[in-house]
Amino acid sequence: MQFGVFTVGDVTQDPTTGRTVSEAERIKAMVAIAVKAEEVGLDVFAQGEHHNPPFVPSSPTTMLGFIAAQTSKIILSTSTTLITTNDPVKIAEDYAMLQHLADGRVDLMMGRGNTGPVYPWFGQDIRNGIALAVENYALLRRLWREDVVDWEGKFRTPLQGFTSTPRPLDDVPPFVWHGSIRSPEIAEQAAYYGDGFFHNNIFWPISHTKQMIDLYRRRFEHYGHGAADQAIVGLGGQVFMRKNSQDAVKEFRPYFDNAPVYGHGPSLEDFTRETPLTVGSPQQVIERTLSFREHFGDYQRQLFLMDHAGLPLKTVLEQLDILGSEVVPVLRKEFEAKRPAQVPEAPTHASLKAAAEQARELETVSPEVVGLEGTR
Amino acid sequence: MKERIIAVVTAGLTVPSSTRLLADQLAAAVRDALDGRGTPYKVEIIELRDHAHDLTNNLLTGFPTESLRKVLDTVVAADALIAVTPTFSASYNGLFKMFFDVVDDKALAGKPVLLAATGGTERHSLVLDYALRPLFAYLQANPIPTGVYAASTDWGAGATKLHARIERAANELVNTMSNDQTASVDPYTTPTPFEDLLNG
Numbered sequence A: 001m002q003f004g005v006f007t008v009g010d011v012t013q014d015p016t017t018g019r020t021v022s023e024a025e026r027i028k029a030m031v032a033i034a035v036k037a038e039e040v041g042l043d044v045f046a047q048g049e050h051h052n053p054p055f056v057p058s059s060p061t062t063m064l065g066f067i068a069a070q071t072s073k074i075i076l077s078t079s080t081t082l083i084t085t086n087d088p089v090k091i092a093e094d095y096a097m098l099q100h101l102a103d104g105r106v107d108l109m110m111g112r113g114n115t116g117p118v119y120p121w122f123g124q125d126i127r128n129g130i131a132l133a134v135e136n137y138a139l140l141r142r143l144w145r146e147d148v149v150d151w152e153g154k155f156r157t158p159l160q161g162f163t164s165t166p167r168p169l170d171d172v173p174p175f176v177w178h179g180s181i182r183s184p185e186i187a188e189q190a191a192y193y194g195d196g197f198f199h200n201n202i203f204w205p206i207s208h209t210k211q212m213i214d215l216y217r218r219r220f221e222h223y224g225h226g227a228a229d230q231a232i233v234g235l236g237g238q239v240f241m242r243k244n245s246q247d248a249v250k251e252f253r254p255y256f257d258n259a260p261v262y263g264h265g266p267s268l269e270d271f272t273r274e275t276p277l278t279v280g281s282p283q284q285v286i287e288r289t290l291s292f293r294e295h296f297g298d299y300q301r302q303l304f305l306m307d308h309a310g311l312p313l314k315t316v317l318e319q320l321d322i323l324g325s326e327v328v329p330v331l332r333k334e335f336e337a338k339r340p341a342q343v344p345e346a347p348t349h350a351s352l353k354a355a356a357e358q359a360r361e362l363e364t365v366s367p368e369v370v371g372l373e374g375t376r
Numbered sequence B: 001m002k003e004r005i006i007a008v009v010t011a012g013l014t015v016p017s018s019t020r021l022l023a024d025q026l027a028a029a030v031r032d033a034l035d036g037r038g039t040p041y042k043v044e045i046i047e048l049r050d051h052a053h054d055l056t057n058n059l060l061t062g063f064p065t066e067s068l069r070k071v072l073d074t075v076v077a078a079d080a081l082i083a084v085t086p087t088f089s090a091s092y093n094g095l096f097k098m099f100f101d102v103v104d105d106k107a108l109a110g111k112p113v114l115l116a117a118t119g120g121t122e123r124h125s126l127v128l129d130y131a132l133r134p135l136f137a138y139l140q141a142n143p144i145p146t147g148v149y150a151a152s153t154d155w156g157a158g159a160t161k162l163h164a165r166i167e168r169a170a171n172e173l174v175n176t177m178s179n180d181q182t183a184s185v186d187p188y189t190t191p192t193p194f195e196d197l198l199n200g
């Protein structure tokens, strides 16, 4: 199982000090968080893509390329890549380039974005959200898998004899997750291709998340990629920890009360009951996270949101220390012990490369050739 | 025969509330109309006041609490809806609108709805047709022709006339419901097959 962090990249005032960091500080803080994530033994760093203030990450591969140069093990991912408003050709190129620079430590999570005006800013219409996600992704897959592509669709100018460069590292396209909150069509899309499905459940009650994941698992099996329990599932989470849970609650409450999205709404207590948000001791975080498995089955990737709502970098880095030293090692052991043998790990560049090589061998080595081998 | 569910959504703010009183009388009239037909049914009364905080939170967070979700599910799954609001500033009140803002915009498509309102003055009775009806037209619901408006005076000398309107509306609702056989499809159990999505 993979553990990691995902960041939205919001620039939010720290409600306890009134201080708002500059964009420069926030961008460098995100890099520091990624580097720290690797240092404390996490597997994944994922960042959002946004094109409006108060968010900074409009250029994910610039950021991830920079992080790739300062890390050596951690997988670099997105949360999410806007498959609706980005040109799929540019996604194919940018992430193949990143794959080469990062020696394959790259995967992506496709999403449709939640900011209406982004569509017109990029010449699209939000009412085509699903149709864009379907068509653009179908093209993206071909660009990574076929050296020369002829293509015509509804939303993008046609392509004739087009080759996306660089070709994916080792001819293995990055693994793709599809992130969704509400749309059954996206669960269906992930299932159809046998891709991963990430439910960003951080603002959602268990009942809804379960409905989406169950749908994806059922359809994954329907499309012949394996049994339902072998589908590749990722989940979000949001935690704030201190040794004593009262200290965690006291310290986090002002951030919660003023946070974008849920601030000035439900109480911290209501929200922790209704959503995965856990504010308390490392032990409480461990128990809560293990309970996801009871609800949604064995899953492959757990990402935590750690750095939003104006939390200072120093605090976030402390949180990562706790996560890496006290929480994730226990979770790894517990999840691993409970995982049945047939449930796979999330695909990585190495595993996909090995699978591709194996498939090629099976294709080229016919029984005759095998028989002849002994005589040579 | 399948049990029919009649959901009653009432947005009165005072306790006791004349809006609730009207809702109860409408529900009773619908019961009378159904009793005559031998259809098994259940009436679910939803006081929006009890969910006011959850509604605000839903608008802010984008998701309903467990208890609000049950209410939303009840309304969406109902065979018919009775929607009653007090008139505030010549329209439905904010609580009423918040609820229908939170209901998925396609979830009430085709649903038979009885529209009703209370008000301080009978001069505002067109609130039914100028405020409620457009809202339910947008939601593609199926409001019955007769709406029921009760001003303060209707609870005294006007009560007989009010009662006649209540009865007429209740009968229309029950008739519309019996003709209505549309079964809704749950996209989480029966998703659109991907090939269909691919082919646009």
Ligand SMILES: Cc1cc2nc3c(=O)[nH]c(=O)nc-3n(C[C@H](O)[C@H](O)[C@H](O)COP(=O)(O)O)c2cc1C
Pocket (backbone or CB within 6 Å): B011, B012, B013, B014, B016, B017, B018, B019, B020, B086, B087, B088, B089, B090, B091, B118, B119, B120, B121, B122, B124
């Ligand atoms: C803020 C507010 C605005 C109102 N505006 C109107 C109005 O425009 N027209 C009207 O007839 N009554 C108006 N009323 C009176 C209410 O519609 C009336 O008291 C209603 O029947 C109260 O319902 P309840 O007893 O269920 O709370 C208003 C009341 C309030 C509190």
